[in-house]
Amino acid sequence: MAEASYAQAQTASAPRAVRIFEFLNRKGPAIVAVIGLVVLWQGVVWGFEVPTYIAPGPMDVLRAFQENAGTLWSNFWPTFMEALLGFAAGNLVAILLAVLFVHSRTAENAFYPIAVFINTIPIIAVAPILVLIFGNGLAPKIIIAGLICFFPTLVNMVRGLKAVSPATLELMRVLSASDWEAFWKVRIQSSLPFLFAALKIASTTCVIGAIVAEWIGSNFGLGALIIEATYNFRSPLLYATVFLAALLAVLLFSLVSFAEARLIRWKTPAVH
Amino acid sequence: MALALSDAGPAAGAEDAPAPAITVSGVDVCFGEGGNRFQALSNVSLDIADGSFVTILGPSGCGKSTLLRAIADLVPTAKGSIEVHGKTPHDARRDRNFSFVFQDATLLPWRSAIDNVRLPLEVGGGGDAHGDPEGLLELVGLKGREKALPDELSGGMRQRVAIARALVTKPKILLMDEPFGALDEITRDKLNEELLRIWQETGTTILFVTHSIPEAAFLGQQVLMLAAHPGRVKEFMDVDLPHPRRLTVRDTLEFVQITAHLRQQLEEC
Numbered sequence: 001m002a003e004a005s006y007a008q009a010q011t012a013s014a015p016r017a018v019r020i021f022e023f024l025n026r027k028g029p030a031i032v033a034v035i036g037l038v039v040l041w042q043g044v045v046w047g048f049e050v051p052t053y054i055a056p057g058p059m060d061v062l063r064a065f066q067e068n069a070g071t072l073w074s075n076f077w078p079t080f081m082e083a084l085l086g087f088a089a090g091n092l093v094a095i096l097l098a099v100l101f102v103h104s105r106t107a108e109n110a111f112y113p114i115a116v117f118i119n120t121i122p123i124i125a126v127a128p129i130l131v132l133i134f135g136n137g138l139a140p141k142i143i144i145a146g147l148i149c150f151f152p153t154l155v156n157m158v159r160g161l162k163a164v165s166p167a168t169l170e171l172m173r174v175l176s177a178s179d180w181e182a183f184w185k186v187r188i189q190s191s192l193p194f195l196f197a198a199l200k201i202a203s204t205t206c207v208i209g210a211i212v213a214e215w216i217g218s219n220f221g222l223g224a225l226i227i228e229a230t231y232n233f234r235s236p237l238l239y240a241t242v243f244l245a246a247l248l249a250v251l252l253f254s255l256v257s258f259a260e261a262r263l264i265r266w267k268t269p270a271v272h
Numbered sequence: 273m274a275l276a277l278s279d280a281g282p283a284a285g286a287e288d289a290p291a292p293a294i295t296v297s298g299v300d301v302c303f304g305e306g307g308n309r310f311q312a313l314s315n316v317s318l319d320i321a322d323g324s325f326v327t328i329l330g331p332s333g334c335g336k337s338t339l340l341r342a343i344a345d346l347v348p349t350a351k352g353s354i355e356v357h358g359k360t361p362h363d364a365r366r367d368r369n370f371s372f373v374f375q376d377a378t379l380l381p382w383r384s385a386i387d388n389v390r391l392p393l394e395v396g397g398g399g400d401a402h403g404d405p406e407g408l409l410e411l412v413g414l415k416g417r418e419k420a421l422p423d424e425l426s427g428g429m430r431q432r433v434a435i436a437r438a439l440v441t442k443p444k445i446l447l448m449d450e451p452f453g454a455l456d457e458i459t460r461d462k463l464n465e466e467l468l469r470i471w472q473e474t475g476t477t478i479l480f481v482t483h484s485i486p487e488a489a490f491l492g493q494q495v496l497m498l499a500a501h502p503g504r505v506k507e508f509m510d511v512d513l514p515h516p517r518r519l520t521v522r523d524t525l526e527f528v529q530i531t532a533h534l535r536q537q538l539e540e541c
Contacts (some may be wrong), residue, residue, distance in 0.1 A: 167378045174344060174372040176365055176396030186396060189382050266381040267423045 101240020
């Protein structure tokens with residue numbers, strides 16, 4: 001009995017060992033590189049006796065994470081919500097506008113230049129204007145995060161919706177499909193690879209948007225914490241906040257990638 | 273498997289004389305405007321008998337695809353009229369009297385083979401006659417590959433799916449625009465033979481554009497030869513080869529004589 005279960009454990013663990021080996025084989029260089037950089041970082045900080053307020057070592061940053069867990073956590077949530085809501089709103093408007101553009105030449109001619117113009121205004125210049133209008137609450141941050149997502153998605157979505165081969169549209173015509181059916185069954189589907197290319201960009205830029213908005217006038221969020229930590233020379237906390245913001249972007253990017261893998265199972269032509 | 277694809281409804285059987293499936297009379301098709309105006313077809317007239325298999329052959333630029341597209345209501349005619357079972361091409365298209373098979377399989381890449389075959393039933397009102405998608409995939413030799421995505425199928429298999437999709441609306445007429453043109457010769461031969469089998473099993477009228485002389489002669493009961501500049505009817509000839517045809521028929525003297533004649537005609541175009 002004991003022998004049997006031992007044998008089972010052996011056979012069960014063999015593929016797992018193989019899997020771990022394969023994982024290390026694939027990710028090994030990246031892991032080693034990251035560890036190497038962290039060690040180098042710590043080494044430089046120690047070796048050159050850099051003061052903590054100028055550049056903290058990784059150990060200091062880790063300690064800052066531990067000591068300020070509550071502060072970091074309570075400031076993480078507003079930024080997370082702003083980025084997420086901005087991502088949703090900005091992309092939704094972009095998608096709807098793209099649909100309108102594809103159906104109406106006039107609308108495209110009327111609004112596309114405006115969209116381009118809005119995109120050319122640096123987000124950091126728009127932020128104060130929006131803070132003046134909407135005050136210090138969540139609204140201006142969501143709008144700025146949305147604004148930064150908006151343009152890449154609009155451009156990609158318009159391209160995606162138009163990227164249907166003429167032959168496929170002829171097929172839909174032979175089948176007497178209505179415009180709505182052609183849109184729903186063909187255009188939306190074939191735009192998905194283009195859309196997700198844009199959503200991946202948006203998933204990281206919306207965090208930037210939220211943080212920039214918090215710099216302008218806010219007493220909460222990771223952006224505000226960055227400003228506060230900088231002015232008070234709390235460098236380890238500053239670094240910890242930056243890492244947390246990066247983690248947030250990585251999290252959103254992973255969610256979009258996961259959704260993409262679930263929704264797009266066919267091989268797609270080069271999109272970017 | 274019961275495949276009554278030529279099932280034309282209650283009225284069709286009661287008619288006395290065999291009315292032609294397609295009547296083309298005095299059709300001109302032009303493209304472009306003003307100085308760039310280009311006449312693709314000039315005064316084309318012909319009758320396609322119900323249930324027949326007609327291949328259209330001609331040099332490039334003779335408008336063979338254009339003729340097929342005019343019948344399918346994909347390009348407008350400048351002059352003359354086209355009747356498909358007594359209807360305008362537009363009405364025939366709306367009533368799903370014909371299906372079209374393109375040179376490219378034009379499958380939707382995100383849909384499995386079976387879902388691609390089902391597409392015509394989901395759009396354009398779906399039509400009255402619902403074919404059996406599973407049975408049709410079996411008919412075209414793709415049983416067991418229902419769930420495969422187009423990426424996972426070879427070029428020949430994709431074109432088989434396209435044929436099954438065309439048949440799912442139980443059309444009276446199948447319009448095929450060089451459907452095997454992009455395939456290798458071995459695959460093409462196999463599909464030619466299977467298309468004849470499908471034609472005989474379903475009784476569908478087939479109009480088949482090709483630029484291959486052997487293909488035109490092997491498939492067609494009749495070969496419609498078009499001449500170019502402008503596109504016009506050169507010859508509409510019967511191919512006197514018995515059915516069912518096997519690929520070996522191409523090694524017979526009769527077949528070689530027919531292709532020799534077609535080649536000669538083609539050179540005169």
